[in-house]
Amino acid sequence: MVIRKLMLLAAVSLSLLQTAVAEEDAQIVERIDAQVRANAQWTQEAEQCPADLMPARRALEINAYDCNTADQLDGCLTLCTAGDAYSCLRTAVTLQQLGGDPAGFEPLYQRACKLGAASGCTNHAAGLYRADMQSERVQACAARSFTRACDQDDPWACTMLGMYLARGIGVKKDLPKALEVLKKSCKHGEEDPACSNALQLGASIRKTLDKAKPAD
Template identity: 40%
Template sequence: MFRWVSLTAMLVLVGACQRPLTPEEDRAQAVDFVRTRASVAEREGCPADVVSARQAKLKDFTTYCDARLSKCARQCFESDATACYALALALQNDAATAKWAEPLFYRSCALGVSSGCSNRAAGLQVEQESDDKVLSCAARTFEKTCAQGDPWGCSIHGLNLVQGKLMPRDMKKAREVLGRSCKYGLEDPACQAARSLLAQIDTLELEQVREPLPK
């Protein structure tokens, strides 16, 4: 009896010594989990190569990781698409942890989150804006995510079609692509960007019509 009581008392004492993680400790644990488990492909790979034909059904990613970021990190690497995407957004909002959002966006992309693919492609553009191979990868990614209905994918794919640097210039197709950017309403930033670009196309085409023919 004495030994059993002593063991019970020890377990109670250990439990009492445990305390909840502070937000800073929780974030640090989440980052360390991602840092030690993210693969080379998740850090450096092209998201266009892993865009999934099967789209994931996301839960409410705006609150999914609120309870504990470190728990979300573990769930992500157990193939929880919502956890990967939600944690990426949480880490992205802090300059000190933003770089660790990138492999998470890539991982969410491979798990079927189109927006994760677009976000990773945007990150690659920022990281290596002078690398033609990387820019081509990003352009291919936006084209694929637009085809899946991702608003930002369509906005940036439309921009690429207007600029004609990473793919042949096609104003007619750009109009059609940009018309898909308002899936979430007029207030969505992706929609506003698309509408602004469409207005610029209108102005450009109007100026071309008004330009006098050479004699």
């Protein structure tokens, strides 16, 4: 009986600790969100099409600063502010994963894009599309952004572009071209979600093309 009571007390203590950590993380996320929204240049640039801000070459990923938890966000945002593209990208990803406001993490994706992280362009283009799926202007912007990011070998950009080409979203429908684009989605192996999604989409496209072939 004593052991059970101790186990119960330990479970309660752990639950209280987890709640306290979650509340602290939420406060950090809210504070970082507010800092990003307060940066007028970043929020204004977030309204532009990523393809129009994307540099011709990718930035080199030299800084390996971790940004996987809320308590690392301040340091990562400092590096982002100083001009490190991948710190901007990692900050945006972590904010999104922790339930941050899109108004906080989308400008960071766009800043990452502007500084040369192709994945930032891909993520922000996808965010713009989700926010305004019915707009032909946004569809075309997203397609252009995925095209440029795919040209810089961003796997998810190639998967998204393949989907757009397969469905005719923002571009003319072109199934053979979609298959060519999807070949670039597996840069990081078949276990990468960008690749696994591309493989599924590619299989579906090939079935469609096979059905369209004239019978012998």
